[in-house]
Amino acid sequence: MDPVVSPGMSPGQRIKLYRQRAGLTQEVAAQLKGVTASAWRKWESGERSVNTLGDWIEIARILRVRDLYRLTGMPVGQLPDEQAEHESVQPVRAALHAYAPTLDGPVDIAALRRAITWAWNTWTSSRHRYSRTAPLLADLILTTRATLAASSGAVRRDAERAAADVYLLVRSFGKRVGAADVAYLAADRAMSAARAADDPAYRAAAGWNLAQVLSNRGHTEESALMCEDAIRDVEAASGGGPAEMALAGSLRLLLAVQRARLRDERRASEAIEDAARLAAITGETTYHRTFFGPANVGIHRAAVVLELSRTGEALRLAERVDVGDLPSVERRYSHYLQLGRAYAIRREDLAAVHMLGRADRESPEDSRLNLVMRATVRELLVRETPTTRPDLRGLAERVGVI
Known part of the structure; x- marks a missing residue:
């Protein structure tokens, strides 16, 4: 029998309802989808949006839901599109x-x-x-x-x-x-x-990049192992200087995010604190195009806390980070996008629109390609108000959502 779905239910609440009807735990559902249990929990709580139509279709298959509208609460025209090549x-x-x-x-x-x-x-x-x-x-x-x-x-x-x-x-x-x-x-x-x-520094930079790819594809444990191996390698190098220290710090920041996704809060905190000690020595650096320093540590502190579902604390941490002087457009864009997403989770929509707009001004091309940006804008459109509408509609047009 189909569960009772009220019109006001969010997509995350609907996922939870149909998962429970199917008799699946979050861990089993996540395994069937090929994502971490943390990612599935965030879909249900609303902390993360389902970003593509393909993901919605796969979730519907796992939960044995034939009517996509009942699962999502959105007409087909409002569902996220796939990222075109x-x-x-x-x-x-x-x-x-x-x-x-x-x-x-x-x-x-x-x-x-x-x-x-x-x-x-x-x-x-x-x-x-x-x-x-x-x-x-x-x-x-x-x-x-x-x-x-x-x-x-x-x-x-x-x-x-x-x-x-x-x-x-x-x-x-x-x-x-x-x-x-x-x-x-x-x-x-x-x-x-x-x-x-x-070259140990080049190996460390390559390890960081490969760990990024693994993380982006949902291979959290493999990404964490890659970070740990690369850290041991670069720190074992004789005569390690500022470049090796900065790369070890970058690897620890990425490792902290992976551990948070694996719900290992203690070890995530250890990785962040180790990186902070290195950043205090190196200052702001750009070795091998990996941007490391106190500002990036601050950004990752907030990201780790957000992964652990403490949105309010993540916002307080992120709001204290000054990214204005960072030389990387990507770092500045990601920081403002992260803030916008956190505000949207808390339904502070005016602040969310403001931060997403700041991200868009940093890199308009990123906004048109970034699935998190597009999904968050869609979410805000569903509950737009007269106050958010003028800026939100303009942003939605620029990112290609409407």
């Missing part, structure tokens, strides 16, 4: 898989380095980073692969370091445009290049 992905993917690129001239590591630096600076600092970075990536990948093939001896190690930097950039790009295959392949190649260069 960005138009820049195909040439990047083709460059990664090209059979045997060759150089037109002699090996020139210095010129390759200049091109890599330009691409990275554009990616981290431009408000239009997708449209300006994407056209550079395919040629950069092909040149890097050809340079590796033509290099030997000491020059080969320099070429491997350059390759690691290129693939770390491609990993970050692939993640943001929803190209999971590109992100994973790039992260794996970055790790191979770092190992070939026999």
Whole structure:
């Protein structure tokens, strides 16, 4: 018999109702979906939105619900859409898989380095980073692969370091445009290049990137293990300097988030405090394009608490972090988006719209691609008021929700 669903029930309440009808625990339902139990709990509590139509369909299958409207409470036209593949992905993917690129001239590591630096600076600092970075990536990948093939001896190690930097950039790009295959392949190649260069700092940076990919795909335990292995590796390196310390700190911040998702609050707190001690020594750093320092520790403190479902505390922590001087557009955007999401969970919609608007001003292109942004805007639209409507409708148009 179908359970009684009242019109005012939220999507999370409906998921919980139908899960209970199906006789499933949150842990079993999460396992069937291929997500952590923490992620499933957040769907039911409303702390996290179901971001894609594909996820809704899979949840309906697991809970044996035939009518998607009864499960979601939303007409089909209001359900989230799938993230379309960005138009820049195909040439990047083709460059990664090209059979045997060759150089037109002699090996020139210095010129390759200049091109890599330009691409990275554009990616981290431009408000239009997708449209300006994407056209550079395919040629950069092909040149890097050809340079590796033509290099030997000491020059080969320099070429491997350059390759690691290129693939770390491609990993970050692939993640943001929803190209999971590109992100994973790039992260794996970055790790191979770092190992070939026999450079502990590069291995640590590659480990952080690969752990990011694992985390994004829901492999929380594997991501945590990758962080732990990379921390041991970089800290065992003789003569570890500021770069190694900063990378160990970045790995600990990512580890803290994974432990929070695994509901291991004690070890998550330990990882954050270890990172804070390192940040007090290093200050704000940008080694290997991983941004580490006191501000990033503050951002992750709030993120960990939010993962542990303490929204009010997460907001208090996040509101004290000043990200205005951070050189990374992505860090500033993510911070404002996290604040907007936390306000939305607490139904402080005016503050949520304000913070989402700040995120959108940092990087309009991110807003059109980010599924959390789009899902949160949809959620706010459902309960819009005359006070939120003017700014919310404008934001919804800019991100492509209406």
